[in-house]
Amino acid sequence: MTRTTRPASPVTASPATASVRGLTVSLTRGGVTSEVLRGVDLEIAPAEIVGLVGESGSGKSVLALTLLGLLPESSAPRLSGSATVAGVDMIGGSAAELRRVRTTELGAIFQDPMTSLNPTMRIGAQITESTHSAAESVRLLSLVGIHDAAERMRAYPHELSGGLRQRVMAAIAVSGTPSLIIADEPTTALDVTVQAQVLDLLRELRDRMGCSVLIITHDLGVAGQVADRIAVMYAGRIVELGTADEVLRRPANPYTVGLLGARLSLGMHRGGLLTTLAPETASVEERLRGCAYHSRCQLATTDCATETPSLDPLESGPDGHLSACWRSPAKVGSLAASLPARAGVELPDLTSLVPIPAVKGPAVEVVDLTCVFRGKRARGRATAIHAVQGISLRVEHGEALSIVGESGSGKSTLLRVIAGLTPATSGTVAVGPDRPQMVFQDAGSSLTPWLTVGEILRERLLPLRIPRAEASRRVESILESMGLSASIAVVRPAELSGGQRQRVVLARATIIPPSVLLCDEPTSALDASLAASVLNLIRDLRERLGMTVLFVTHDLAVARLMGDRIAVMNRGRLVELGDADSIITRPQDPYTAALIAAVPELITDRRADS
Amino acid sequence: MIAFLAKRLGITIVLLFTLSAIIFFLESIAPGDPVKAYLGANASRVDVLAERHRLGLDEPTIVQFGRFLAGLAHGDLGVSFRTHRAVTADFAVYLPATIELVVFAFVFAILLAGGFAFSAALRLPGSSVYRGILLVGSTAPPFLLAIFGIVLFYQQLDWLPASGRGPDDAGPTGFLVIDTLAHADLPGLASTFQHLLLPGLVLAIAPAIGIGRILRSSLESTLSADYVRTARSKGLSGGRVLVSHVLRNSIGPAISMSGLQLGFMFAGVVVVEQVFSWPGIGNYLANSIPVSDFPAIAAVTLVLGAIYIATNAVVDLLQAAADPRLVT
Numbered sequence: 001m002t003r004t005t006r007p008a009s010p011v012t013a014s015p016a017t018a019s020v021r022g023l024t025v026s027l028t029r030g031g032v033t034s035e036v037l038r039g040v041d042l043e044i045a046p047a048e049i050v051g052l053v054g055e056s057g058s059g060k061s062v063l064a065l066t067l068l069g070l071l072p073e074s075s076a077p078r079l080s081g082s083a084t085v086a087g088v089d090m091i092g093g094s095a096a097e098l099r100r101v102r103t104t105e106l107g108a109i110f111q112d113p114m115t116s117l118n119p120t121m122r123i124g125a126q127i128t129e130s131t132h133s134a135a136e137s138v139r140l141l142s143l144v145g146i147h148d149a150a151e152r153m154r155a156y157p158h159e160l161s162g163g164l165r166q167r168v169m170a171a172i173a174v175s176g177t178p179s180l181i182i183a184d185e186p187t188t189a190l191d192v193t194v195q196a197q198v199l200d201l202l203r204e205l206r207d208r209m210g211c212s213v214l215i216i217t218h219d220l221g222v223a224g225q226v227a228d229r230i231a232v233m234y235a236g237r238i239v240e241l242g243t244a245d246e247v248l249r250r251p252a253n254p255y256t257v258g259l260l261g262a263r264l265s266l267g268m269h270r271g272g273l274l275t276t277l278a279p280e281t282a283s284v285e286e287r288l289r290g291c292a293y294h295s296r297c298q299l300a301t302t303d304c305a306t307e308t309p310s311l312d313p314l315e316s317g318p319d320g321h322l323s324a325c326w327r328s329p330a331k332v333g334s335l336a337a338s339l340p341a342r343a344g345v346e347l348p349d350l351t352s353l354v355p356i357p358a359v360k361g362p363a364v365e366v367v368d369l370t371c372v373f374r375g376k377r378a379r380g381r382a383t384a385i386h387a388v389q390g391i392s393l394r395v396e397h398g399e400a401l402s403i404v405g406e407s408g409s410g411k412s413t414l415l416r417v418i419a420g421l422t423p424a425t426s427g428t429v430a431v432g433p434d435r436p437q438m439v440f441q442d443a444g445s446s447l448t449p450w451l452t453v454g455e456i457l458r459e460r461l462l463p464l465r466i467p468r469a470e471a472s473r474r475v476e477s478i479l480e481s482m483g484l485s486a487s488i489a490v491v492r493p494a495e496l497s498g499g500q501r502q503r504v505v506l507a508r509a510t511i512i513p514p515s516v517l518l519c520d521e522p523t524s525a526l527d528a529s530l531a532a533s534v535l536n537l538i539r540d541l542r543e544r545l546g547m548t549v550l551f552v553t554h555d556l557a558v559a560r561l562m563g564d565r566i567a568v569m570n571r572g573r574l575v576e577l578g579d580a581d582s583i584i585t586r587p588q589d590p591y592t593a594a595l596i597a598a599v600p601e602l603i604t605d606r607r608a609d610s
Numbered sequence: 611m612i613a614f615l616a617k618r619l620g621i622t623i624v625l626l627f628t629l630s631a632i633i634f635f636l637e638s639i640a641p642g643d644p645v646k647a648y649l650g651a652n653a654s655r656v657d658v659l660a661e662r663h664r665l666g667l668d669e670p671t672i673v674q675f676g677r678f679l680a681g682l683a684h685g686d687l688g689v690s691f692r693t694h695r696a697v698t699a700d701f702a703v704y705l706p707a708t709i710e711l712v713v714f715a716f717v718f719a720i721l722l723a724g725g726f727a728f729s730a731a732l733r734l735p736g737s738s739v740y741r742g743i744l745l746v747g748s749t750a751p752p753f754l755l756a757i758f759g760i761v762l763f764y765q766q767l768d769w770l771p772a773s774g775r776g777p778d779d780a781g782p783t784g785f786l787v788i789d790t791l792a793h794a795d796l797p798g799l800a801s802t803f804q805h806l807l808l809p810g811l812v813l814a815i816a817p818a819i820g821i822g823r824i825l826r827s828s829l830e831s832t833l834s835a836d837y838v839r840t841a842r843s844k845g846l847s848g849g850r851v852l853v854s855h856v857l858r859n860s861i862g863p864a865i866s867m868s869g870l871q872l873g874f875m876f877a878g879v880v881v882v883e884q885v886f887s888w889p890g891i892g893n894y895l896a897n898s899i900p901v902s903d904f905p906a907i908a909a910v911t912l913v914l915g916a917i918y919i920a921t922n923a924v925v926d927l928l929q930a931a932a933d934p935r936l937v938t
Contacts, residue, residue: 070842070843100845104845106843110840115837116839118837119933120858120934129854156935
């Protein structure tokens with residue numbers, strides 16, 4: 001076990017709330033052992049908010065669980081180095097000691113407040129488990145901004161909205177006045193307007209209670225909104241660390257630059273390709289030999305492939321800005337200045353696909369559509385939920401329309417009715433001439449797990465009654481069009497990554513090009529760079545095949561990029577419909593304006609506006 | 611809740627009506643003459659006809675059915691052709707014995723299932739051995755298990771009795787556990803449990819593995835749930851996490867399975883009562899079928915049906931109590 005003694009944070013007088021030194025963690029999943037954290041150093045000062053940013057699989061959640069002493073035993077964790085919270089060793093400490101630290105020093109907020117609260121326990125009981133006093137629980141519920149806290153104590157989690165649930169999680173986290181709150185993707189599962197409230201709440205709790213916060217997120221924009229300092233993680237190491245301002249304005253690591261470039265914002269150009277990170281080409285061994293990012297890095301030299309750079313202070317920068325990169329900050333800075341430039345993904349060749357013949361008239365016409373669901377009986381009464389109320393829409397052939405709204409706005413129901421998956425209560429829907437194809441949010445669960453990719457795709461070709469060899473050839477060609485290897489045809493969906501699965505779903509939808517493609521949040525579960533590459537693919541398919549695209553999203557930046565027009569939905573109604581850019585720059589409806597205001601933008605974006 | 615109960619009651623009445631109609635239809639086409647059984651094989655033709663008229667068996671099936679329903683409404687299940695007593699009087703003797711056996715076996719099954727599920731989900735040492743024994747036990751048909759139990763524990767080891775309920779019943783309930791306690795008869799109570807043990811175990815072992823498997827898999831998925839991680843992050847002790855966060859969220863499927871198994875146990879009790887000469891309703895039914903003792907057969911079927919339906923209603927109520935999401 002080697003310990004590094006490099007200072008990893010600005011020198012503060014008081015001892016750190018949490019301190020991680022040379023932390024290495026190996027986990028075993030499915031019989032394969034891998035080093036998930038590889039020598040992490042991080043100090044969190046009292047009353048400091050640190051944002052830990054990285055893509056999925058970078059190890060950021062593992063760091064959080066290590067600090068909580070809650071690494072799952074089923075993955076046989078092996079640790080070296082040190083991780084202390086309030087002076088207590090969270091690696092070597094006894095179970096009772098760790099439990100005491102979790103009770104008195106730590107609070108945790110997790111990603112999905114629906115699944116993170118016990119569904120069969122009243123929220124009051126769940127908070128009182130930590131506070132041991134109902135009065136204190138009510139006080140904390142009020143503190144986190146829940147009105148009528150005393151009445152809410154008797155509610156079950158499913159009776160609250162997503163934002164309220166996350167506030168309940170926050171109330172549990174602050175019980176016992178912890179010195180550190182660990183928030184693991186606390187806003188990822190929430191709507192943008194709610195996300196802004198939860199981030200404000202975290203800041204406010206820090207200001208009022210003086211606790212430190214470690215906020216883990218995949219979005220640099222979210223980190224930039226709340227964090228004092230940002231640590232960027234890649235492949236189990238921190239590759240850049242500095243004040244939020246420094247990291248966002250003068251990124252010193254090419255990976256940070258890549259993340260910034262792949263981030264979609266309201267102000268970016270709508271035309272052309274979205275910037276993505278280059279795909280990983282190196283094997284695991286090759287990555288671990290040098291800088292793990294080298295095969296994707298535009299600035300990589302031969303050294304980068306063989307020598308691992310250490311996280312060192314910048315030669316010519318403010319104190320406390322560290323980066324792990326062989327190239328000079330000036331070089332990285334010039335890379336940042338060249339944004340947005342395409343980062344080198346070759347777009348797949350779509351020439352093998354036959355464009356859809358042009359047809360006159362609308363591709364989708366919805367007239368006065370209403371969709372009502374029967375709710376569950378509450379005390380003997382059946383409640384009717386008006387998911388969609390009196391919507392009329394007309395989408396021309398080849399047009400792309402984005403439908404934006406928060407959860408519960410009815411946007412997905414509208415799409416499902418158009419797809420013919422949900423019956424309309426009244427009104428008419430005309431789609432044509434062929435059956436539209438749909439791409440769902442969760443690619444993992446929309447692919448049949450026991451079929452291979454090839455079988456899933458060939459199934460779509462069955463109505464054509466073409467010979468098997470011909471079908472296989474078409475499967476190969478569509479996979480290659482999607483930027484996937486043809487060898488994937490024999491693999492089952494579980495063995496693919498999230499981005500690959502979404503490409504397979506797209507391949508399934510377009511192997512017989514539909515005249516209308518319906519997309520229901522296809523990228524919201526993906527990392528920024530992967531999302532951008534999938535969006536590129538959809539835009540390209542549309543352009544080459546002349547498809548009509550209806551794109552449902554909660555993200556206005558994505559809506560603006562994917563649609564010629566944007567339709568804004570709220571509580572089942574269409575509140576605004578118009579040209580994409582004018583909706584963003586001159587919203588007519590206050591609801592649209594509120595949505596726009598809540599989008600987390602980077603400090604640098606804000607500057608560009610003012 | 612009231613609406614729920616009313617609906618259940620309505621369904622129960624419809625089901626029981628259908629059940630009795632089916633029994634009547636089967637009876638009307640079944641071979642065998644209950645009157646011959648009633649009077650003995652040597653009765654004269656005149657006597658048989660007279661008796662048939664007295665019992666109303668010469669009337670059309672539909673009229674008999676109407677009279678049966680009318681009697682049912684007054685709590686009258688008719689007179690057994692075999693015992694020549696009111697069926698309700700027979701039930702007062704035999705039904706408590708069966709209920710006592712099944713309830714004992716059910717509690718036994720729940721304990722075995724709980725032990726199996728928790729030891730497996732928490733990876734306690736010895737859980738696989740325990741599971742192996744239960745699995746082997748559950749694959750054997752109950753009569754074989756019963757005979758094996760009698761050979762081992764009665765014949766070879768002489769630890770347990772092989773037949774009957776033990777002490778004579780001194781009233782008032784017909785449940786020996788309650789009656790012996792009421793008379794402060796501790797040796798009688800001990801003997802009662804001794805007699806219950808072997809048939810109870812035979813009856814319990816297959817349901818135990820069914821319930822245990824369901825409980826184990828839901829425990830395992832609950833243990834990895836996000837809210838269990840939240841509970842741990844609060845610094846709660848392992849036991850507290852298990853009881854107040856894991857158990858209640860895992861119990862739903864196990865409750866459904868338990869209800870189902872309890873129904874099967876009332877069906878399986880016929881075989882077990884035969885092997886252990888248990889003076890219960892299963893034995894009563896087994897003796898009534900060969901002589902076409904129709905009132906007895908119909909009554910047992912109806913009572914078992916009612917118990918099965920009531921069990922399912924209780925299961926629904928328990929599930930709603932365990933999971934508030936099912937109510938609102």
